[in-house]
Amino acid sequence: MKWRAWGAVAIALWLLTLAACSSPSPATPPASPGPDPVAEGKAVAERYGCVACHSLDGSILYGPTWKGLYGSELVFTDGSKIIAEEQYIRESIRNPTARVVAGWQVVMPVLLPTSDREIEPLLAFIKSLGQGDLPRK
Numbered sequence: 001m002k003w004r005a006w007g008a009v010a011i012a013l014w015l016l017t018l019a020a021c022s023s024p025s026p027a028t029p030p031a032s033p034g035p036d037p038v039a040e041g042k043a044v045a046e047r048y049g050c051v052a053c054h055s056l057d058g059s060i061l062y063g064p065t066w067k068g069l070y071g072s073e074l075v076f077t078d079g080s081k082i083i084a085e086e087q088y089i090r091e092s093i094r095n096p097t098a099r100v101v102a103g104w105q106v107v108m109p110v111l112l113p114t115s116d117r118e119i120e121p122l123l124a125f126i127k128s129l130g131q132g133d134l135p136r137k
């Protein structure tokens with residue numbers, strides 16, 4: 001019950017973030033093509049409001065922090081475990097409901113970047129935040 005309420009709050013805040021900073025045509029976001037995929041990934045994360053739910057510094061917002069996510073061990077609601085590598089992270093962005101990390105509710109919107117042009121820089125950005133030391137709840 002409590003988690004459902006948080007989910008609604010999280011989505012509302014995320015929509016506000018999007019409304020506040022998205023351009024009038026969100027369907028064609030200009031992925032600032034730069035030589036630096038990490039900076040580009042950060043820009044994508046900010047544009048889609050990912051950072052409203054995923055902290056970069058280890059603190060807990062409405063989703064798991066991205067700090068140290070890459071390479072850390074994740075346990076899912078069905079008890080299965082994996083090491084968070086590129087394939088899993090791509091899958092989580094394209095299809096957030098496919099596997100849900102234990103302890104979390106699916107509140108992540110499906111309306112998110114699905115093109116490799118945006119996901120690859122996101123991956124570079126997430127990797128730059130440290131690897132393998134995700135603080136588990």
Ligand code: HEC
Pocket residue numbers: 010011014045048049050051052053054062063064069074089092093096097099100101104105106107108109112113122
């Ligand atoms: C409304 C809040 C919200 C927004 C916005 C959001 N997420 Fe999430 N995300 C979550 C929650 C909650 C989970 C954990 C539940 C799950 O595994 O689906 C999650 C899980 C993930 C995971 C798997 C991480 C892990 O620890 O297993 C990745 C990767 C991810 N999100 C990337 C993104 C990206 C990239 C964006 C923006 C394009 C984004 N998220 C936007 C809430 C959000």
